[in-house]
Amino acid sequence: MSLGDFLELAYYLSILTFYLGVLIYALPIPITGLKRWGPRLISDAFFVASLTFGFYAILNAANYIAQVLGSDWVRYFGFLNAQLTAQLSMIFGLSALTKFVPPKFAPIISKLISSLVGKLMWAVYATMFMYIIGFVIYKDYTLFASLGIALMAIPFRIARGAGAFLLAFSLVFFVALPLYPAFFSMIVVPPKPNVEIYEPYQQGVRHYEHSSPILDLAIPHPLRTMLRMQIPVSQPPNGFTKLLSTIARVVYAVLLASVLYLTLLLSISVGLARALGGFGRLRVL
Amino acid sequence: MDILTLIKNFIDRAVIISWFLFLLTWVIGWAIKGSPIPIGKARRVGQGLIEDAVWGAFWIAVGSTIFWLIYYIASMLSTKFPNPPMPQLP
Numbered sequence: 001m002s003l004g005d006f007l008e009l010a011y012y013l014s015i016l017t018f019y020l021g022v023l024i025y026a027l028p029i030p031i032t033g034l035k036r037w038g039p040r041l042i043s044d045a046f047f048v049a050s051l052t053f054g055f056y057a058i059l060n061a062a063n064y065i066a067q068v069l070g071s072d073w074v075r076y077f078g079f080l081n082a083q084l085t086a087q088l089s090m091i092f093g094l095s096a097l098t099k100f101v102p103p104k105f106a107p108i109i110s111k112l113i114s115s116l117v118g119k120l121m122w123a124v125y126a127t128m129f130m131y132i133i134g135f136v137i138y139k140d141y142t143l144f145a146s147l148g149i150a151l152m153a154i155p156f157r158i159a160r161g162a163g164a165f166l167l168a169f170s171l172v173f174f175v176a177l178p179l180y181p182a183f184f185s186m187i188v189v190p191p192k193p194n195v196e197i198y199e200p201y202q203q204g205v206r207h208y209e210h211s212s213p214i215l216d217l218a219i220p221h222p223l224r225t226m227l228r229m230q231i232p233v234s235q236p237p238n239g240f241t242k243l244l245s246t247i248a249r250v251v252y253a254v255l256l257a258s259v260l261y262l263t264l265l266l267s268i269s270v271g272l273a274r275a276l277g278g279f280g281r282l283r284v285l
Numbered sequence: 286m287d288i289l290t291l292i293k294n295f296i297d298r299a300v301i302i303s304w305f306l307f308l309l310t311w312v313i314g315w316a317i318k319g320s321p322i323p324i325g326k327a328r329r330v331g332q333g334l335i336e337d338a339v340w341g342a343f344w345i346a347v348g349s350t351i352f353w354l355i356y357y358i359a360s361m362l363s364t365k366f367p368n369p370p371m372p373q374l375p
Contacts, residue, residue, distance in 0.1 A: 012292045018348055019299035026306040026341030028313045030330050035337065042344060049352055053359030060363070 006146035010052045013153035018045035020155050041155065047277065048153040051167075055149065059142060062171045071178035073138050079181040080131045087124050087250065091117050116247055123254040130180065130258050137173045144170035152276075160277065168272035176265055184257045303345055310338035 001009075021041030024034065051058070094113045101109045137144075144166055151163030317331030 009289065009292070012289060012296065015348075015352065016292055016296050016299065018352075019296055019303060019345075022341050022344045022348065023299050023303045023306060025344065026303050026310050026338055028306065028310040028334055028338075030333055038337075038341075046351065046355065049355045050359060053356045054362055057359060057362040 003142050003146045006143070006150045007052055007055060010048060010146070010150040010153040013150065013155065014045045014048040014052065017041050017048070017153065017155040021045060037156070044157065044160075048149065051149050051152070055146065058171070059145070062175050066175045066178070069175065069179060071175060073134070073178050076134055076178040076180060077131070079184070080127055080134070083127050083254065084124065084131070087120055087127060087254075090247065090250070091120050091124070094120075116244075119251050120247060123251045126254050126258040130262075133173070133262075134177055134180075137170065137177055141170040141174040161273070164273040164276040165269065168276060169266075169269040172265055172269045172272060176268070180257075180261055183261050184253075187257045187260065188253045300345065303341060307338050307342045307345070310334050310341070314338060 018041070021038050021044075024041065025038035027034070029035075094117055098106065098110045098113055148163045148165070148167030148170065151159040151166060153163070154160070311334075314331045314334030314337075318328055318335065319331075320327070322328075
């Protein structure tokens, strides 16, 4: 079924909901719980009809918000492509390392490398998931939104929660998913306005220094150096540890950023779905 | 029979049944209200049935008008939004 089919279905379902509401209104059975469904169904029908007819207005509004926020699908897919390429080249590079190792150490090294490749695969899975979800949303978000409205239009609020969530999910992800590269860079490279990394004073020790403009202006240089707070950070002892830390950083940055961002977007979707009137329970009497 | 035809059939039946129910409820409401039963509660039930029947008939009558109004307002709003302002650095 296409977008137009879903919208037409939603429209006719809203009319059916309306007449069912009228039918319940006109029933000669004076049960309050049953009669309460009359106005409820009528207002539901008007709401869904407004959503159906205002579908393109909603899409235009979402598009407008996306433009204002600066979301760019080309950039999103380019970013994920670059990430995937980097991760896969790391995996291939690590796999190729085993061929250069002397046969005596080969079993140990290959075990270690397969463990590292396993960790890196998690990052590849996360990136692939982001890619697939982005592709699906980019291609078919209008279809999901119209299906959501059609589900909301089913009488007696049977699939109202699911429909509202689907509509909210497609809109929120269409607007906010392309902002993932900005979120990723914010998570991985946090802004450091007042902290500078200085060259080491001594061999093997690095200092983080908190500098403030007032301190810099008022106090002469030698005294300033003594007053600055120094946090020694041990340097990686060799290249292998550096490699390990780089891989760990890649894996955890990708996993953390993708999980955090998807959770954030899903929370916003749930909130929007609630605002659209979702998650109402079916109460017959 | 596709699903749209099925829903349209349901709508037709719902409209016909609603009109009949309106008449039935109206008659039953007046019958209860006008009956020589000296119980206030029964009379109130009759009054409630009449009111509900009138509301039902009102909604059947104006339903299509309200749907048209929603369509009209939504089609006015469906025009394309203007381009967002781009921030210019000095």
